[in-house]
Amino acid sequence: MATSTPRRPLSELRSQRWLAPDDMRSFAHRQRLQQMGLRREEFMGRPVIAIINTWSDLSPCHAHLRERADAVRRGILLAGGFPVELPAMSLGEVMVKPTTMIYRNFLAMEVEELLRSLPIDGAVLLGGCDKTTPGMLMGAISMDIPVIFCPAGPMLNDRHRGHSVGAGTHTRMFWDDYVAGAIDQPEWIRLEAKMTRSPGTCNTMGTASTMTAIAEAMGMTLPGASSIPAMDSNHPRMAAQCGARAVDMVWEDLKPSRILTRAAIDNGVVAYMALGGSTNAAIHLVAIAGRAGINLTLDQMARTATTVPVLANLFPSGDKLMEDFYYAGGLPALLAEVAPQLALDCLTVTGRTLGENIASASSTDAQVIRSLAEPVSALGALAVLRGNLCPDGAVIKPSAANPKFFRHRGRALVFDSNADMLARINQSDLDVDEDTVLILRNGGPIGAPGMPEWGNLPIPKKLLQAGVRDMLRVSDARMSGTHYGTCVLHVTPEAAVGGPLALVATGDIIELDLDAGSLNMMVSDDELARRRAAWQAPVHPYRRGYTRLYIEHVTQADKGCDLDFLLGNEPTPEPPIF
Incomplete structure (x- = not known):
């Protein structure tokens, strides 16, 4: 505590409105606290x-x-x-x-x-x-x-095979190895019990x-x-x-x-x-x-x-x-x-x-906390993309992505929901290769609802078995902070409110240019207008409770996904004490 800071008088504390007055209501407040076995001296003053x-x-x-x-x-x-x-x-x-x-x-x-x-x-x-x-x-x-x-x-x-193991990040790595057959089930079960x-x-x-x-x-x-x-x-x-x-x-x-x-x-x-x-x-x-x-x-x-x-x-x-x-x-x-x-x-x-x-703070291990002269990555922890696929923005984490995809063009493979993606991603006849751009839509604040961490789409099994460990993936969902890969996230506006992601079709060419900060689908404006005219908003099954309130009032990702009536710092009156 700073020595020059004046101490407020007890009478200014909020709790005194409940506890201090000599009236029947405050008598009841003090009485009920003592009902729980407290002495008056424990809470008064x-x-x-x-x-x-x-x-x-x-x-x-x-x-x-x-x-x-x-x-x-x-x-x-x-x-x-x-x-x-x-x-x-x-x-x-x-x-x-x-x-x-x-x-x-x-x-x-x-x-x-x-x-x-x-x-x-x-x-x-x-x-x-x-x-x-x-x-x-x-x-x-x-x-x-x-x-x-x-x-x-x-x-x-934790440690595994002589290496540090991090929750979440290694779960995805080990899962990919398990799906590809590089880890057998007994080892998978041992990892389950010891990683966390x-x-x-x-x-x-x-x-x-x-x-x-x-x-x-x-x-x-x-x-x-x-x-x-x-x-x-x-x-x-x-x-x-x-x-x-x-x-x-x-x-x-x-x-x-x-x-x-x-x-x-x-x-x-x-x-x-x-x-x-x-x-x-x-x-x-x-x-x-x-x-x-x-x-x-x-x-x-x-x-x-x-x-x-x-x-x-x-x-x-x-x-x-x-x-x-x-x-x-x-x-x-x-x-x-x-x-x-x-x-x-x-x-x-x-x-x-x-x-x-922080005046006396300094790094004791230059390998863990680097200097500005020797960073872990100069690529940055966040980049914002804009284009006809994300006019209000999308984000990517360059430092955890593969630079080979920073300028990339590929065919879109579209999944309309997470359930659709899970049902098809490992099919042996899935029309996909390493250059394909996997797209998941209807994973945003309203579409999912709640914007789950679906954005780190799994690599298709047939590609994992061929040694592929990263692809360009695009969604209006989020990604776990423990995950990695070339994932474009938070595409805004989301598909469920008619954002351009709702109009992408499998086979469309998607172009990412990280240096230019752009993400576009190579589709003409006339074709997009035709698709928009045919688009219908999804009907939500949530008709009651908090989820309905959330869907009706949540803002988009670029605005923080707060409820619109909670924004700002307008004061709310203190409750009356009656």
Whole structure:
């Protein structure tokens, strides 16, 4: 806590509206807390700190967050606060169907309304799996009370045949080998049991670590917090420190609106590129910035990618894992390498600036955290494409793609849905070769719905058996941040709303030119007009519940896939206390 920061009076805290007045309603509030066995002294005159916990029995990334909540509670009590644990929807990437992405905004709404509807002065956000970090941050930004994010941390490394094994990235590699016959079933079953050896998020630079690192770079976590392995003893210590710091942040009135400035968002973008982060971040960062009232575009991020090379030697752009990154100094060390491109005067949850937080940081392993003079890849972590196939943009991750396809023309092979693709992709008579452009449509925010991670289309079995391991693939879906390959994603507008992807036919020639930033189908305007006249919008079977609300209000990928009525930073009135 900065020594010059004045302490707010107790009377200004939100919780005092519920607990302080000498009236019947506040009597009932105090009475009900004591009904749970609490003493009056435990909650009166103290900041009430929520522990928003996304623990779940079906979320292996968050399996340890029950215990971490206890560590956070210790820190809150030590600093003089009153801890209350509140459960929130757990977005475990693997189990939730059709995709956690459809529920990111649900979690954002839940966090916002939990914080608004209850006597909460500040919060510690416990999460880490892909959509959890942006969802929780979006809700907290919209509520705008003091919050600190406590990342779940990556899982431990594994080894196979003498090589490091990363969750997700190697799953795809081993699957291709299994389909091609290079791995037998007993070995496949052994891999299933050992590849993911502890709780925690994916240990590659997938979406989980991309987003927690971005949160740190933007100032929303303690320094170094995003890199600590979930099972390291430093992790519960960090969690306890989050609890203690949340209490101080309440007294300082250190809210997201003071931290998440335009410069802080730009710092997150710089970190994203230096990490070689997941393409999913291109959506989440736009949404996070939007909640703070900041207009962030794909083109702005792509420009940063041309000036900030990939410095983190982590799968899928490199060959190391998050545990190695932690030992090499973690995110503070990486940020120190790109310090000239950062706004170092940005305020963070520590009460200090980003520059102060990383002043003593440096890489201890030049093979894991590279210098600007020796990057992992100069190709960049993000490029934006436009053309008659994606007038509002599409993205590709050059650092994890095959340069042989950066200028490519090939025949389209179109799949109208993921089910269609799965049914046909391994047929022996499929008319496909290495130059074919695989296209999946109706995988976008509305079409799927929810924009699942279908964009890393599998290589057809007949080509895997011939040794092919990459092809140009195009879709309006997303791709797991742990995956790799020459995949064009987030084609916007999506096919389900009549975007040009809906008009592509098998056999059309598709042309990608990465240097020119273009993606086009070689079809005349007259022919496209004829096809458009014949196109019919798909009819969704979702007639009720949250999914219907989502379909009716979700924005397109280039706008962050937020719900249109949640955009911006207009304040919502505090609830009346009656």
